Amino acid sequence: MAKEIYWADKLAKKIIKERGKKRKYVCAAGITPSGTVHIGNFREIITVDLVARALKDAGKKVRFIYSWDDYDRLRKIPKNLPKQNLLKKYLGQPIVDTPDPFECHNSYAEHLEKELERELPKVGVKPEFIYQNEMYSKCAYAVEIKTCLQAKEKIRKILNKFRKEPLPKDWYPAKAYCKKCKTDETKITNYDGKYSVTYKCKCGATETVDFRKSGNVKLAWRVDWPMRWHYENVDFEPGGKEHSTPGGSRDTAKLIIKKIYDEKAPVYQMYDFVIIKGLGGKMSSSIGKVITLGDTLKIYLPEIVRYLFASTKPVKEFSIATDEEVFKVFEDFYK
Ligand SMILES: [Zn+2]
Ligand SMILES: [Zn+2]
Structure with a gap:
């Protein structure tokens, strides 16, 4: 044998x-x-x-x-x-x-x-x-954040395929950490199509930032993961059971990297x-x-x-x- x-x-x-x-x-x-x-x-x-x-x-x-x-x-x-x-x-x-x-x-x-x-x-x-x-x-990640914000409709559609409650039209795949209260209890209210977003926070603060100069704009996890596969050119990354369920973050990341970057997801192994x-x-x-x-x-x-x-x-x-x-x-x- x-x-x-x-x-x-x-x-x-x-x-x-x-x-x-x-x-x-x-x-x-x-x-x-x-x-x-x-x-x-x-x-x-x-x-x-x-x-x-x-x-x-x-x-x-x-x-x-x-x-x-x-x-x-x-x-x-x-x-x-x-x-x-x-x-x-x-x-x-x-x-x-x-x-x-x-x-x-x-x-x-x-x-x-x-x-x-x-x-x-x-x-x-x-x-x-x-x-x-x-x-x-x-x-x-400024360039990547721009790419993902510009592709927000495509990303929203991918994520909505797997959601019971769909993400609303005014959803963005990123959030800002508020400069005043430091939390991410914020919502992006405007995007200029390039490098500038305006957010409003629960604490009342509102601000417009250029994310080439300000690092407080962060991509949502399900978008962050495939963005980093692209950024680091990842060939292999395993994932735990919790990421491996149908419609889980691995599934959506695979679709996002294909749709946004026209790249294949890294080889996967569930552990x-x-x-x-x-x-x-x-x-x-x-x-x-x-x-x-x-x-x-x-x-x-x-x-x-x-x-x-x-x-x-x-x-x-x-x-x-x-x-x-x-x-x-x-x-x-x-x-
Ligand atoms: Zn705040
Ligand atoms: Zn310690």
Whole structure:
């Protein structure tokens, strides 16, 4: 019987076939740092790392980027965080502008980012980090924002195909962070067709900004994602179950990049959850019941952590033991 090809090699082959000959292949992963980045989120990173290595083994050059979506709004506050009342004042503002409740970093976003960035090299994972707050504040996406605003009708039609309640005619695929109250409780009321938008905020403020000079105009998530595929020329990016549902953000992103840029979406791979045996129930960042990569490394050697993820296909759920079964995992590894 022929030996089955290893899943990461299979994906590498698919990438080369679908994306054609390229000087360099771009493999991407990313997350909004809104709660502790846990071992389930790590699955996305290690999936990309394994595929990037498979591409390199096939003689290809690879750029592995990890996007910190820290310019996203603070939606809710994880229940396990201290200083809940202080944090509540920052709801609706960029996570990067939210103070660090542990008081050891410049922001809450940075606290979460550094926590993961410290651990990744221990398991041999070294991506190039991209901080979206920096990209937006230096107006890196001005041309892309213009393209998307000009294509707002096309985008609205794509998104409405999957919505129960259609987006209204005066909808725009972007929002501004208010210069006065800092939140995104705003609505674009006018677009000049080029680089200038006028917004009105719930707080009463109204302003006209040129988004080549002002980084406070941000694309909506479902538009932001395909825009960045285009901007970074992404060839491969996996996604969690929540993005992979029919009509989900992956589906609409695929249609948007085709319609707006006439480009094909990157090769995709859905990855399933990681269950922690001994934790009792599902991991959840919002209630703070999680196991991080750092926690896992207190139990397992780095090479065993890599082996646990590498030996299961991404589409399959698997569990990591934190109870007496740990010894069995060690035994299996050294067999
Ligand atoms: Zn901190
Ligand atoms: Zn405001």
